[in-house]
Amino acid sequence: MTLDKRALLLIFPVVLAGYLLAAFSVHITQSRSIRALEHAKLSQRLEHAAAVFQTEIRRSKSFLNALLNSNALRQFVSETDKTYRATALGVRLQESVKSLSDDPMGFVSLVILTSKLETEYYFENSWDPFAEVDGAQVELARKLVKGTKLTDWTYLHDVGGRPRIVYSQFIDPITLGRPLPSNKANALLMQVAVQPDRFLEMQAALKKEYEADIVLQPWPLAVTDDLSASAPLGPALYATLTVSDAHFDSQMMRQKMLLALGAVAMSLFSIWLIVFLIRRFITGPIATLDANVMAVMVGARDEIVDHDEAGEIGRLNQNIRELHRQSVHSLELVQKSSWTDTLTGISNRAHFNTLATGVVEEAISSGEKCSLLFIDIDNFKFVNDKHGHEVGDELLKTLAARLADHVDAITRRRGQKPAIFARLSGDEFAVLVRSRPGDGTVREIAAAILALFDDGFEVSGKRYPVTASIGAAICPDDASNVAELISNADAAMYQAKSAGKNRSTRFSRALHDKRTRLRQIQEELRSLDPDEQFHLVYMPIVDTKGSVTGCEALLRWHSPILGNVTPDEFVPIAESSGLFSKIDWWVINKAMSDCGQLKALFGPDTVLAINISSAELHSRSISDYFSDCVERHRLQPGSIDIELTETFAVKVSDQLRRNIEDLRQKGFRLSIDDFGAGYTSVQQIIDYAADTIKLDRALVTNLTASQSLPVLKAVVALCHAKDMAVVGEGVDTPEKLAMLTAAGCDRFQGYLISKPLSLDDLGIWALTRTARPTAEPVEGNAEEWRTAACSTPVSV
Numbered sequence: 001m002t003l004d005k006r007a008l009l010l011i012f013p014v015v016l017a018g019y020l021l022a023a024f025s026v027h028i029t030q031s032r033s034i035r036a037l038e039h040a041k042l043s044q045r046l047e048h049a050a051a052v053f054q055t056e057i058r059r060s061k062s063f064l065n066a067l068l069n070s071n072a073l074r075q076f077v078s079e080t081d082k083t084y085r086a087t088a089l090g091v092r093l094q095e096s097v098k099s100l101s102d103d104p105m106g107f108v109s110l111v112i113l114t115s116k117l118e119t120e121y122y123f124e125n126s127w128d129p130f131a132e133v134d135g136a137q138v139e140l141a142r143k144l145v146k147g148t149k150l151t152d153w154t155y156l157h158d159v160g161g162r163p164r165i166v167y168s169q170f171i172d173p174i175t176l177g178r179p180l181p182s183n184k185a186n187a188l189l190m191q192v193a194v195q196p197d198r199f200l201e202m203q204a205a206l207k208k209e210y211e212a213d214i215v216l217q218p219w220p221l222a223v224t225d226d227l228s229a230s231a232p233l234g235p236a237l238y239a240t241l242t243v244s245d246a247h248f249d250s251q252m253m254r255q256k257m258l259l260a261l262g263a264v265a266m267s268l269f270s271i272w273l274i275v276f277l278i279r280r281f282i283t284g285p286i287a288t289l290d291a292n293v294m295a296v297m298v299g300a301r302d303e304i305v306d307h308d309e310a311g312e313i314g315r316l317n318q319n320i321r322e323l324h325r326q327s328v329h330s331l332e333l334v335q336k337s338s339w340t341d342t343l344t345g346i347s348n349r350a351h352f353n354t355l356a357t358g359v360v361e362e363a364i365s366s367g368e369k370c371s372l373l374f375i376d377i378d379n380f381k382f383v384n385d386k387h388g389h390e391v392g393d394e395l396l397k398t399l400a401a402r403l404a405d406h407v408d409a410i411t412r413r414r415g416q417k418p419a420i421f422a423r424l425s426g427d428e429f430a431v432l433v434r435s436r437p438g439d440g441t442v443r444e445i446a447a448a449i450l451a452l453f454d455d456g457f458e459v460s461g462k463r464y465p466v467t468a469s470i471g472a473a474i475c476p477d478d479a480s481n482v483a484e485l486i487s488n489a490d491a492a493m494y495q496a497k498s499a500g501k502n503r504s505t506r507f508s509r510a511l512h513d514k515r516t517r518l519r520q521i522q523e524e525l526r527s528l529d530p531d532e533q534f535h536l537v538y539m540p541i542v543d544t545k546g547s548v549t550g551c552e553a554l555l556r557w558h559s560p561i562l563g564n565v566t567p568d569e570f571v572p573i574a575e576s577s578g579l580f581s582k583i584d585w586w587v588i589n590k591a592m593s594d595c596g597q598l599k600a601l602f603g604p605d606t607v608l609a610i611n612i613s614s615a616e617l618h619s620r621s622i623s624d625y626f627s628d629c630v631e632r633h634r635l636q637p638g639s640i641d642i643e644l645t646e647t648f649a650v651k652v653s654d655q656l657r658r659n660i661e662d663l664r665q666k667g668f669r670l671s672i673d674d675f676g677a678g679y680t681s682v683q684q685i686i687d688y689a690a691d692t693i694k695l696d697r698a699l700v701t702n703l704t705a706s707q708s709l710p711v712l713k714a715v716v717a718l719c720h721a722k723d724m725a726v727v728g729e730g731v732d733t734p735e736k737l738a739m740l741t742a743a744g745c746d747r748f749q750g751y752l753i754s755k756p757l758s759l760d761d762l763g764i765w766a767l768t769r770t771a772r773p774t775a776e777p778v779e780g781n782a783e784e785w786r787t788a789a790c791s792t793p794v795s796v
Contacts, residue, residue, distance in 0.1 A: 015270050019263035027259055031252065035227065038248065042210070043229040046241055049202040049214070050231035053165075056196035057153050057234060060167035063100055064192040067110065068169075068176055072096040076121065077112075077173050077188065094123050101125055107164065107195035109133075113141050115185045124193075137166060141189055144168050150178050155237060156193075157216060163200065164193045211247050215240045285313045289320065296324060341423040343393055344400035352422035356432050356482045359420065360475050363434070370434050371442045374471040374489035375403075375449060377427035378501045383464045395459050395466070396427065399452070406448045407431055414441055430486065437474050446470050446504040453502060467502035469493050478507045491515055517562070521570050524559055525579045530586040533559055536594065537756035540602075540765075541609070541727060541749045548766070549747060550607035550641065551598050553591040554756045555583070571613070580613040585625060588612070592633040592640070594759055599639075601766045609641040611673060617644065618655055623662040637667030641692065645673050671727075675699070676715075693719045695745075697730025704739045712743040720744070 067073045072092045079085040093110070101108050109124035111133045122133050136156050144152055150170045157163040170187040172179040179187040203214050221230030221240045228242035295301040304321045339351030347355070356372075363370045377399070384392035400423060407419050411433070420432040435441040449468055456463035471492030479485035488507040491514075496505040528534075535558070538551040557565045574580045588610055595608045616622055630637055642663060664670060671692035676699035695715070703712045719726045728740040731750030740748060757765055 011274055012267070012271050015274070016264065016267040019267045019270075020260065023256075023259035023263040027252075027256060034252070034255070035248070038243075038251070039227055039229065042227065042241060042243065043231070045202070045206060046214070046229045046231040046239060049199055049206065050233050050239055052202060053155075053196055053199045053233045053239070056165050056194060056199060057167070059102075060153065060165050060192050060194045063108065063194065064167050064169055064190060066100050067093075067096060067190075067192070068171065070096050074176055077171075077176065090121060090123075093121065097123055098125060103197075106197060107162065107193075109164075109191075109193040111137065111141075111191045111193075113189040113191070115145055115187060115189070117141055117145065120188065137191060137193065140166060140168070141191065144170075144189060145184075148181065150181070150184070153234065155196075155216065155233065162195060164195045166191050166193045206241060210241065210243045212241060212243055215242070282313070285317075289313070289317050293320065293324075341400075344397050344423050346400050346404060347420070347422035349422065349424045352420060352424065352430060352432075353482055355420045356485075359432060359434060360480075360482055360485065364476050364480060368434075369437055369474055369476065370432060371437060371472060371474050372485050372489045373431040373433070373442065373446060373449070373504075374424075374473070374486065374493045375429040375431070376469050376471075376493050376497070378467040378469055378497065380427040380466055383466055387464070391459070391464075395457065395464060396423070398459050399457065400429070402452055403429060403431070403449060406452070407433075407445055410441065410445055410448065411435075414439075416441065419445075424486075430489070437477075442472060446472065450502065450504065469496040469501050470504035471496055471507065472504060473507040478512075487515075488512070518573060520562060521565060521573050522577050522579075524562060525570065525574055525577070525583075528559070530583070533557055534583075534586060534590075535758070536587065536590055537758055538594075538598065538762050539749060539756040540754045540762070541607075541747050542753055543747050544741060544745075548602040548606065550609055551602070551762070552609040552643070552749065553587065553594075553611070555587055555611075556756075575613055580616055581619065584612050584616045588625065589629050589632075592629045592635060595633065595635055595639060597759055598762075601763055607639060607641045607669065609643050609671065611643045611645075614645050617659055620655060620659075623659050623666070626663065626668060627666060638669060641669040641671050643671045643673040643694070644690075674729075690724055692725045692727055694727040694729055694749075695740075697750075700728055700730050700736055700740065704736045707739075709739060709743060712739065716744045 072089070073096070076085055076089040076093050079089055097108065097110050098104070104125075107124065107126060109126075110121065111119065111123075112121040113119055117138060119133060122131075124131050136158075140154055140156065151168065153165060153167045155163070155165050168189060168191045170179055170184060170189055171177065172183065173186070173188050207213055216233070217238055217240060218236045220232070220238045221228055221242075226242055226245070227248050228240065230238050230240045233239050289304075292301070292304045296304055304317070304324055339347060339354075341348040359370055362368075377396075380392065380395070383395065404421050407421055411417070411419050414435070417434045419434070420430075422430050424430050431445065433441055433445060449470060453467045457466050458464075471489045471494070473479055473485050473489035473492060475485050478488045488511070491511050492505045492507040495511055496503050499505065535556050537554050537556055539554060540548045541550045541552060543549050555567055557567075557570060559565055571580075571583075574583050591608055591610050595606075598608060599606045612622070626637075626640070626642070629635075630640060660670065669692070670690045671694055672690045673694045674696040675693050676696045703709075716726045725746040726744070727747045727749055728736070728745040729749050731737050731740065731748045731752045733752060736750070737748060737752060754765055
């Protein structure tokens, strides 16, 4: 929500409420004054109406006096001839009445009555030529005749559609003056009636305005709180008008509406004015400042524009500009620190990924190519461990500087864009070259890097035995993004290491296929069901007499997707990905479940050899699992020979020592497998006593090929000195068997005896050996022993 809207939402209710409260206060304080004004106005108008009424009374009296003073009336009264009087004098009297009337169309009437209420004359100024005096006026005359009054006026308002003021006077027919009271019976009663038109108009106007009739009554209005007024029309006649509360309330409601509308109008105007001023002097400058900050944030502007504003907003603008300047400076420092390798001063992996991403995207969009060289220092760990980390750090710094100089020199000489050079991790560097493949740039850079390691690498006048292995990958031929490009170049670098180090290798489809297969094997290992895809084969172990003393359980895997996968291929992957426990525990349980059938084939003393991963030896639960399995399958621990590769002793933890001791105390047999494969030492035989030593097939092949019988005898004698039996592996020729026998080996295993067989095939192999009697071997005669032990064909 913007500041303008926020200000409007905050100000509008407050201002509107203030004006409405003020209007309400005005209404409350002025209501009585307004009521008093209305009462005064009503009284004034009613008094005006009364004055008009009294004027009409005086007009009627003057009208009658004028007739009394006229000759027409005098002649009419004194004339005794009724016919003449009714015709000639009556017309003259009629003309006198009309001449005295101000309004020719106004109502006026004259009636002359005797004391016996006989009509001597009647005339009215109207459209009716046959009009006669009505009953109301006759009734009035009867009252006057019976009364004592000689003159009187009366307002006849309840006489149908013609209210009128009647002025009555008794006259002496001779003198036309007032008669004596005693002579009233001989007097004539003259009545002049006029219609008070102006009074009636004012009465109608008041009724329309106040929605109430004027009440005529012989007494004045009593004092009340109502809006009312009373005015005298004459003696014993008062005009009274009482206005209802609803009428006054409606008048006040109109006032309320006017006040409310005025309050709203003033509120809107005040709010508009306030918002205009706030926008002009407060929110406007803040909005401008916000727009400037937003422009800087989105990159449309480098810094905030300085506005010449006074007061707090001006200081806020200056402070934000200074804060932005400091933030940019800090960001530059942090960015430089986060993108720079602290040891060598060149770009680190994060900065390299950022820069390389832009180069790769540009190369793909433009149809060009770029090449990545992944450099790993061979034997760096050896130098670091032997000469110390200070020497290792100095070597890396010197190497980074020389690599940068050589790469920059080559790209400048070829007129190419500068290469991106970075240290990815410990002894790994990367160079991204923006050049076309085949122009020789990558080859020249790789050769220059390798040349730095001729006769070792010199640091501070001393040479160290390190070389470089380089892997190259091209975008987009080998990869379409930075992560894949680094991964493929890394794979090519490991291929260079495998090929002998100190060389460069281009990523190839074969490497891609190999990595793909490794990834597929890992994915299949994670999801497979061992009971469906794994199975065990068994390789017999015989003694010097040719008798089977045990069988080694070997794992085989047939994947419906990958086909047959050899242990040499999937076991290292399982160990590196943490899946060895799943495999080893299945092998242990499955092999022990088959142990009973092996004993049935070769005798109750047959020993089952089970290989377990070196990594599994560090598990706390391995000893308990072996115990649970022998108990479940009703075996003796002495029937199980746990084969450990010789590499287990390279790094011995306390947990591993406890596991080995626990297994030996429970009665399990232990063998050191593949003895002599790579980490063989006499100290292992002395420190880690085992029941059996199995000579690695490579060691057997080398010693038998070189006819090193004394060496072989010495190794066997050393093992016998530690009370260890010796098993020769890889016995696939009679010559190897003869030499191992001559050296004093206790047992033998190899394809010359039997290849690994399934449990069913192993039963057939055992039956075949039983069906073919063998000659008793002669002690010391290897040829005769071989003939006896190997009378069965290798294949099944």
